[in-house]
Amino acid sequence: MAESQCVVKLGRYRVNMLDKLGQGAFGVVYRGVDTKTETQIAAKQIELKETPEGGDALAELKAMQSVPSHDNIIKLLDFQYHGNSYWILVEYCDCGDLTAYFKNYTPVPDATKLELMLQVSAAVNHLHSQPEPVTHRDLKPQNIMLRYGATDDRPVVKVTDFGLSKSADTGKTFLMNTVAGTPCFMSPEQFSQEGYTSSVDIFAMGLIFLGMINFDEVQDILPMYKEDIDSGMAIPPGLQLVNAARAGLDPPVLVKQRSSDGTLVEQVKKVIEKMVCFDKSNRPLSKEVTEMLQEIFGQISKLPPPPPKPKAEPIALLEQHRAETRSDEKNTKNTGADDDLTDFSLKMAHQMFEEDLARAAGEGSGGIGLLRALEERRSRFEDLLKGIASDDSDDDEDTEGDLAKVTISLAQLNGTEIPAYCP
Structure with missing residues (x-):
């Protein structure tokens, strides 16, 4: 350390x-x-x-x-x-x-x-x-x-x-x-x-x-x-x-x-x-x-053999960087239930920075419109997103708050205006 x-x-x-x-x-x-x-x-x-x-x-x-x-x-x-x-x-x-x-x-x-x-x-x-x-x-x-x-x-x-x-x-x-x-x-x-x-x-x-x-x-x-x-x-x-x-x-x-x-x-x-x-x-x-x-x-007919190459040593900084990368990936996969949706969205924002969040913000109200946009553009996330929405369906206030949180996180990372919706 x-x-x-x-x-x-x-x-x-x-x-x-x-x-x-x-x-x-x-x-x-x-x-x-x-x-x-x-x-x-x-x-x-x-x-x-x-x-x-x-x-x-x-x-x-x-x-x-x-x-x-x-x-x-x-x-x-x-x-x-x-x-x-x-x-x-x-x-x-x-x-x-x-x-x-x-x-x-x-x-x-x-x-x-x-x-x-x-x-x-x-x-x-x-x-x-x-x-x-x-x-x-x-x-x-x-x-x-x-x-x-x-x-x-x-x-x-x-x-x-x-x-x-x-x-x-x-x-x-x-x-x-x-x-x-x-x-x-x-x-x-x-x-x-x-x-x-x-x-x-x-x-x-x-x-x-x-x-x-x-x-x-x-x-x-x-x-x-x-x-x-x-x-x-x-x-x-x-x-x-x-x-x-x-x-x-x-x-x-x-x-x-x-x-x-x-x-x-x-x-x-x-x-x-x-x-x-x-x-x-x-x-x-x-x-x-x-x-x-x-x-x-030019008078030299043949050069003597070169010395051996220096022995490659482990690069400590590189190993440390790899360890940090693995740790970051592990933390992303193992986040707690309260932060799952936010962390998942932050990761997805990096991979999907080309998304037009203006369109997402304009569909429906707040987080619901964002959810639909993400389902439409990335079908492989459909089950996960539906599961998150379903798990929180008994508490409408929390669900809306989490979805608004997702909207804000994605919008900030992508440089777009944050939707007006706020719980």
Whole structure:
């Protein structure tokens, strides 16, 4: 019973406020269920606020509505306003975020890493290719989810959390000059609070790719090396570049070649080097990144087998919804004698909302006219209605009162005027 008190009902959706999946730029994400399709969903409760960093609490909804659907961008299912909050309802990603995926299925083969990189790049390119390009501004492993769809034979990347996104021309800088993003993956121009373009997404994406390559060494998706972390010099790469430039030093080497690197990794690292260039004007466009990765990916003759699909867990919210539905049906069938006629009529009103009650009210007097109309239109209820009328025939006052009660209930639910008759 305690859990039911923490359930938010949003139309056909149920959200469990005790089952927190994560937290985005402007709200908390909870697990929920779609009672119609009987599938899990994710529901983000949006805090209506603006921040000094230039974020817009509804930017995520605006971006998701403006960008056409794409296989690698989280699917918007619905949005609702409830309890002084906006709720964004999206598809549920059963494999978790990128870091969780790497930890659960370690070691991830290099070919699979490249496959996932290509999907991330495709999503970013889709955002940047719109008539009004969208810059994400907060790309990081936590905002890259993976899911096994009903028809998917391999996990699919879903870029999510557009709470800090902005619409602007990919080559213009004057529209975006606020600090936004997660420090570890922020570009030099974001740290120095200069005007910046959508190339900040390219820089962040490059660092994510570097973290994917280094995962086996670091055991996390971080754009750093084990020796840097062990020495306590784990400074965000973007900040390292800014500090070096201000001190007049050569830029630090962010992408290190290893003797253990295979041909595939060597080629990917060369792409990453271009993506994390200090000068934003020298970074490739998202389209170019995608094309370079596709060329490397084409060299793979056969992908390694995918990991097993996550085990389907019982959906507690769905079971609760079913139980409530069964309880409602049982209560409808087992109502007491005093309320039988009213409850039966309320149920019938939902099923027969097309009835013309004006005609029913005009036949005979009050409830008698309604009874005749219902008998005529729904013959299967004839015996039941006659039985009710017969049982109460000894008490004309009660019978008329009950029938008037039926008339009022049906009329209210169907939006018609209530007949003038009243006992």
